Amino acid sequence: MKNILLTGFEPFGGETVNPSWELAQALHGEVIAESHVVAVQLPCVFGEALRRLDEALRLVGPSLVLAVGQAGGRCDLSLERVAINVDDARIPDNAGAQPVDEPIAADGPAAYFSTLPIKAMVAGLRDAGYPASVSQTAGTFVCNHVFYGLQHRLRGTGIRSGFMHIPYLPAQAARHPGAPSLPLPTLVAATRLALTLGATVEEIRVGGGQLD
Amino acid sequence: MKNILLTGFEPFGGETVNPSWELAQALHGEVIAESHVVAVQLPCVFGEALRRLDEALRLVGPSLVLAVGQAGGRCDLSLERVAINVDDARIPDNAGAQPVDEPIAADGPAAYFSTLPIKAMVAGLRDAGYPASVSQTAGTFVCNHVFYGLQHRLRGTGIRSGFMHIPYLPAQAARHPGAPSLPLPTLVAATRLALTLGATVEEIRVGGGQLD
Amino acid sequence: MKNILLTGFEPFGGETVNPSWELAQALHGEVIAESHVVAVQLPCVFGEALRRLDEALRLVGPSLVLAVGQAGGRCDLSLERVAINVDDARIPDNAGAQPVDEPIAADGPAAYFSTLPIKAMVAGLRDAGYPASVSQTAGTFVCNHVFYGLQHRLRGTGIRSGFMHIPYLPAQAARHPGAPSLPLPTLVAATRLALTLGATVEEIRVGGGQLD
Amino acid sequence: MKNILLTGFEPFGGETVNPSWELAQALHGEVIAESHVVAVQLPCVFGEALRRLDEALRLVGPSLVLAVGQAGGRCDLSLERVAINVDDARIPDNAGAQPVDEPIAADGPAAYFSTLPIKAMVAGLRDAGYPASVSQTAGTFVCNHVFYGLQHRLRGTGIRSGFMHIPYLPAQAARHPGAPSLPLPTLVAATRLALTLGATVEEIRVGGGQLD
Numbered sequence: 001m002k003n004i005l006l007t008g009f010e011p012f013g014g015e016t017v018n019p020s021w022e023l024a025q026a027l028h029g030e031v032i033a034e035s036h037v038v039a040v041q042l043p044c045v046f047g048e049a050l051r052r053l054d055e056a057l058r059l060v061g062p063s064l065v066l067a068v069g070q071a072g073g074r075c076d077l078s079l080e081r082v083a084i085n086v087d088d089a090r091i092p093d094n095a096g097a098q099p100v101d102e103p104i105a106a107d108g109p110a111a112y113f114s115t116l117p118i119k120a121m122v123a124g125l126r127d128a129g130y131p132a133s134v135s136q137t138a139g140t141f142v143c144n145h146v147f148y149g150l151q152h153r154l155r156g157t158g159i160r161s162g163f164m165h166i167p168y169l170p171a172q173a174a175r176h177p178g179a180p181s182l183p184l185p186t187l188v189a190a191t192r193l194a195l196t197l198g199a200t201v202e203e204i205r206v207g208g209g210q211l212d
Numbered sequence: 213m214k215n216i217l218l219t220g221f222e223p224f225g226g227e228t229v230n231p232s233w234e235l236a237q238a239l240h241g242e243v244i245a246e247s248h249v250v251a252v253q254l255p256c257v258f259g260e261a262l263r264r265l266d267e268a269l270r271l272v273g274p275s276l277v278l279a280v281g282q283a284g285g286r287c288d289l290s291l292e293r294v295a296i297n298v299d300d301a302r303i304p305d306n307a308g309a310q311p312v313d314e315p316i317a318a319d320g321p322a323a324y325f326s327t328l329p330i331k332a333m334v335a336g337l338r339d340a341g342y343p344a345s346v347s348q349t350a351g352t353f354v355c356n357h358v359f360y361g362l363q364h365r366l367r368g369t370g371i372r373s374g375f376m377h378i379p380y381l382p383a384q385a386a387r388h389p390g391a392p393s394l395p396l397p398t399l400v401a402a403t404r405l406a407l408t409l410g411a412t413v414e415e416i417r418v419g420g421g422q423l424d
Numbered sequence: 425m426k427n428i429l430l431t432g433f434e435p436f437g438g439e440t441v442n443p444s445w446e447l448a449q450a451l452h453g454e455v456i457a458e459s460h461v462v463a464v465q466l467p468c469v470f471g472e473a474l475r476r477l478d479e480a481l482r483l484v485g486p487s488l489v490l491a492v493g494q495a496g497g498r499c500d501l502s503l504e505r506v507a508i509n510v511d512d513a514r515i516p517d518n519a520g521a522q523p524v525d526e527p528i529a530a531d532g533p534a535a536y537f538s539t540l541p542i543k544a545m546v547a548g549l550r551d552a553g554y555p556a557s558v559s560q561t562a563g564t565f566v567c568n569h570v571f572y573g574l575q576h577r578l579r580g581t582g583i584r585s586g587f588m589h590i591p592y593l594p595a596q597a598a599r600h601p602g603a604p605s606l607p608l609p610t611l612v613a614a615t616r617l618a619l620t621l622g623a624t625v626e627e628i629r630v631g632g633g634q635l636d
Numbered sequence: 637m638k639n640i641l642l643t644g645f646e647p648f649g650g651e652t653v654n655p656s657w658e659l660a661q662a663l664h665g666e667v668i669a670e671s672h673v674v675a676v677q678l679p680c681v682f683g684e685a686l687r688r689l690d691e692a693l694r695l696v697g698p699s700l701v702l703a704v705g706q707a708g709g710r711c712d713l714s715l716e717r718v719a720i721n722v723d724d725a726r727i728p729d730n731a732g733a734q735p736v737d738e739p740i741a742a743d744g745p746a747a748y749f750s751t752l753p754i755k756a757m758v759a760g761l762r763d764a765g766y767p768a769s770v771s772q773t774a775g776t777f778v779c780n781h782v783f784y785g786l787q788h789r790l791r792g793t794g795i796r797s798g799f800m801h802i803p804y805l806p807a808q809a810a811r812h813p814g815a816p817s818l819p820l821p822t823l824v825a826a827t828r829l830a831l832t833l834g835a836t837v838e839e840i841r842v843g844g845g846q847l848d
Contacts, residue, residue: 013847071848075287075392076385084718084747084772088845100841101755111720111747119737129383131393136720136773140845165848170398171341173288180287180392181343186382205736209724209776211649212707212801225635283636296506296535296560300633312629313543323508323535331525348508349560352633377636417524421512421564423437424495424589499711499816500809553807555817594822595765597712604711604816605767610806 002035004195005062007053009069009142012044012094019169019187020068026188033199035063042067044142045095046087050149057153064160064199066116067150068191069143071165072172075180076131077190078165079118080138081208083148084111088140104148112151114162117203124197130190131182134208138163160198164191214247216407217274219265221281221354224256224306231381231399232280238400245411247275254279256354257307258299262361269365276372276411278328279362280403281355283377284384287392288343289402290377291330292350293420295360296323300352316360324363326374329415336409342402343394346420350375372410376403426459428619429486431477433493433566436468436518443593443611444492450612457623459487466491468518468566470511474573481577488584488623490540491574492615493567495589496596499604500555501614502589503542504562505632507572508535512564528572536575538586541627548621554614555606558632562587584622588615638671640831641698643689645705645778648680648730655805655823656704662824669835671699678703680778681731682723686785693789700796700835702752703786704827705779707801708808711816712767713826714801715754716774717844719784720747724776740784748787750798753839760833766826767818770844774799796834800827 006028008021021041028039040056042049057065071078085108087099118134125132138144147163154161166187167173173181182190218240220233233253240251252268254261269277283290297320299311330346337344350356359375366373378399379385385393394402430452432445445465452463464480466473481489495502509532511523542558549556562568571587578585590611591597597605606614642664644657657677664675676692678685693701707714721744723735754770761768774780783799790797802823803809809817818826 069848074848075390081722082720082746084749086717086749086845088843090843090845090847098843100843100845109745109747110718110749111745113720113722113746126386129386131382131385131389131391133389136776137846139848140772141847143848167392170343170394173343174338174341177343177345178287179343180379182382182393183395183398185397186395207724207726207734207736209722209726209736210773211726211777212705212710212775212779281636286636293510294508294534296537298505298537298633300631302631302633302635310631312631312633321533321535322506322537323533325508325510325534348564349634351636352560353635355636419512419514419522419524421510421514421524422561423514423565424493424498424563424567499814550810553810555806555809555813555815557813591816594767594818597767598762598765601767601769602711603767604803605818606806607819607822609821610819 002063003060004032004035004037005056005060005065006037006039007042007067009042009044013091015172017169018070019166020070022184023187023191024068027192032192032195035199042146043094045093046097046099046142046145049142049146053146053149065150066195066198067146067163069165072168072176073179074165074167076133077125078133078135079121080114080135080147080163080165081118082111082113083138083144083151085148086140087145093142104145105152108152112148115160116162116198117201118162119206119208120201120204121194121197122208123204123206125190125193128193135165136210164194214275215272216244216247216249217268217272217277218249218251219254219279221254221256225303227384229381230282231378232282234396235399235403236280239404244404244407247411254358255306257305258309258311258354258357261354261358265358265361277362278407278410279358279375281377284380284388285391286377286379288345289337290345290347291333292326292347292359292375292377293330294323294325295350295356295363297360298352299357305354316357317364320364324360327372328374328410329413331418331420332413332416333406333409334420335416335418337402337405340405347377348422376406426487427484428456428459428461429480429484429489430461430463431466431491433466433468437515439596441593442494443590444494446608447611447615448492451616456616456619459623466570470517470521470523470566470569473566473570477570477573489574490619490622491570491587493589496592496600497603498589498591500557501549502557502559503545504538504559504571504587504589505542506535506537507562507568507575509572510564511569517566528569529576532576536572539584540586540622541625543630543632544625544628545618545621546632547628547630549614549617552617559589560634588618638699639696640668640671640673641692641696641701642673642675643678643703645678645680649727651808653805654706655802656706658820659823659827660704663828668828668831671835678782679730681729682733682735682778682781685778685782689782689785701786702831702834703782703799705801708804708812709815710801710803712769713761714769714771715757716750716771716783716799716801717754718747718749719774719780719787721784722776723781729778740781741788744788748784751796752798752834753837755842755844756837756840757830757833758844759840759842761826761829764829771801772846800830
């Protein structure tokens with residue numbers, strides 16, 4: 001049977017929980033699109049997160065990889081379009097490092113696009129009643145770092161891979177007035193569908209861009 | 213046994229569902245704080261909504277009233293502080309009326325404050341992990357109309373009453389990219405707690421204001 | 425000749441300048457709508473601001489009063505619709521006081537509406553190319569405190585009075601990434617027009633409300 | 637004497653003016669950093685905009701290129717970090733074309749970074765009191781199209797080039813309630829400084845990233 005690698009992050013930025021790891025754990029062991037879901041936690045640490053990712057790729061041998069990260073302030077499941085080759089940390093990572101304008105791969109291209117069918121995933125999620133959108137930036141912190149590193153490692157392999165940002169959990173938003181949130185059951189159900197779509201559908205040509 | 217009147221609205225503004233009525237229905241018949249919860253749907257129609265409210269107040273004889281309305285674009289449970297004596301409709305109501313700068317009660321004061329313990333309710337909701345806040349404006353559409361009319365009718369009675377705005381459901385937000393949402397189970401559980409707090413706790417003095 | 429009283433505030437909240445006082449000073453001494461503009465600075469201090477306002481009202485004997493305040497984060501000239509009878513300070517005022525849920529006038533009504541022709545002012549400002557809108561809340565800090573106190577003092581006199589919030593200056597926004605701003609010349613020209621309109625036009629019935 | 641090429645766009649999206657062209661015209665003919673500023677208008681048309689850019693690059697032979705575009709809804713001067721190799725138009729361009737997920741250069745890399753000292757430019761603009769920031773996405777419309785095409789043409793030449801987004805003018809924002817704006821004199825002065833910095837300073841390592 002094939003494997004799906006689903007990564008989430010440990011908490012960061014003063015939080016005690018990270019919804020990306022909560023949902024990854026919840027889906028660990030499920031069979032989705034005839035594949036075993038294997039959840040792996042990544043540290044919120046530049047460099048170390050990619051070493052852990054390397055290990056997971058080697059052990060799991062996935063046919064599909066979805067990395068998930070928390071985006072405090074966003075309101076929906078954001079399928080990231082592009083990863084850029086730069087670390088620019090607004091806050092220190094969990095090991096205290098705060099790189100500024102350093103390349104992730106010294107010899108890598110400026111960017112990689114997601115190889116997931118993100119337009120089809122957004123369309124399918126919305127049809128099923130889950131708020132979702134295409135995002136044009138994954139930021140420049142550890143999320144983008146992992147997304148870029150993932151696409152760099154899997155370039156040319158034909159293995160679909162990409163990144164999805166998710167909102168806070170309600171209990172986190174309760175301490176961040178003004179921030180949107182979605183509870184874990186919603187995130188889990190929506191991610192289950194996102195993985196099904198990611199593993200089975202072809203990409204479609206529908207708008208998902210932004211003016212500026 | 214005492215009764216709690218919980219009102220929700222019918223859908224408006226092109227929506228096919230209104231989360232306020234969904235949650236009111238879900239709590240109808242429950243016993244909260246030793247009171248029966250009676251849910252009543254109000255039309256999204258200036259004037260007619262208050263006639264329906266009059267009827268409900270007469271039939272239910274409540275010891276507590278919470279009116280709930282949908283606030284597309286908000287992210288949390290917003291306990292409204294103040295209702296103002298003006299209708300100013302940006303869109304037509306469900307009967308096609310669009311009043312501009314007309315008083316709700318010709319002889320009424322400019323505003324009424326909520327008589328619910330809104331600061332204590334927000335604090336209790338947040339403690340339980342539900343995003344909540346005090347709001348300084350309920351707008352000038354049918355929600356504020358009902359809130360003002362409610363406070364006008366119950367002035368001087370000692371019956372606690374007020375208004376709470378809630379976000380879209382996820383399925384609504386799926387068609388309004390950029391809008392926050394919360395699913396029905398979260399809204400129902402949070403409103404159950406809000407009613408318990410509203411019926412039982414004393415108001416507290418904690419900040420809930422805004423600079424401008 | 426008649427007098428227009430134009431008040432601005434001293435800086436607060438860590439700022440070294442307050443655009444409301446900058447623009448009031450700039451218009452001080454001008455003749456607008458056949459009236460002398462008299463600018464008076466108010467302290468950002470609960471209570472003391474109203475004592476200074478009392479003094480100014482007595483000395484100036486205005487036929488029109490416009491109080492102006494900074495609203496960091498807003499993008500346009502906001503004509504406030506309503507002042508509410510509550511102080512609820514999210515930060516301390518310039519004297520260190522931080523009242524929570526205290527009435528401004530113990531014997532006053534819950535709110536006063538602006539007596540300026542705010543809809544006509546917004547329409548005129550927009551026609552002239554200045555971004556402007558009606559706002560349904562002036563917050564619960566010293567701005568609302570002064571607005572409420574002003575309307576309370578002038579109730580029943582027939583003297584038009586009200587409150588306008590304005591954005592940061594660009595140099596302030598340069599230290600608050602994400603905050604809109606307008607430069608002083610734009611604010612001064614727009615306020616000159618706002619005063620002209622406030623002194624000369626009749627109110628009109630056009631929409632300026634919000635759904636929630 | 638050296639030349640600076642400064643491009644602006646024609647109006648689009650229902651606007652009758654484009655602030656980027658207004659400011660480019662205003663600076664046309666000035667000498668900045670010992671270089672002539674040559675302003676060229678680009679059509680808001682996929683493909684045709686790059687043909688016009690090719691022509692301008694050939695005629696002007698610039699030592700520095702700054703392309704500027706309107707970003708309705710943004711509040712400051714946004715120095716774009718990265719251009720991505722995709723057209724995904726949410727609205728039709730001025731010739732009616734609306735490409736979805738098409739590469740800009742079939743043989744080009746996924747992205748190019750700006751070769752302007754964007755961190756130093758943002759720092760210098762803020763020091764001078766102009767609101768400015770680094771942006772991680774230039775969108776997927778004609779602005780990004782021109783930005784990518786520009787960097788593709790000038791790759792390896794050592795000629796500094798990049799893209800800056802600017803807000804609406806106040807008269808535009810007057811018809812888009814809720815949108816920030818800056819007047820032309822502010823935009824012109826800030827862009828003059830941006831060009832001076834772009835032509836003369838070395839890049840610096842200061843944070844300008846975002847978490848997600």
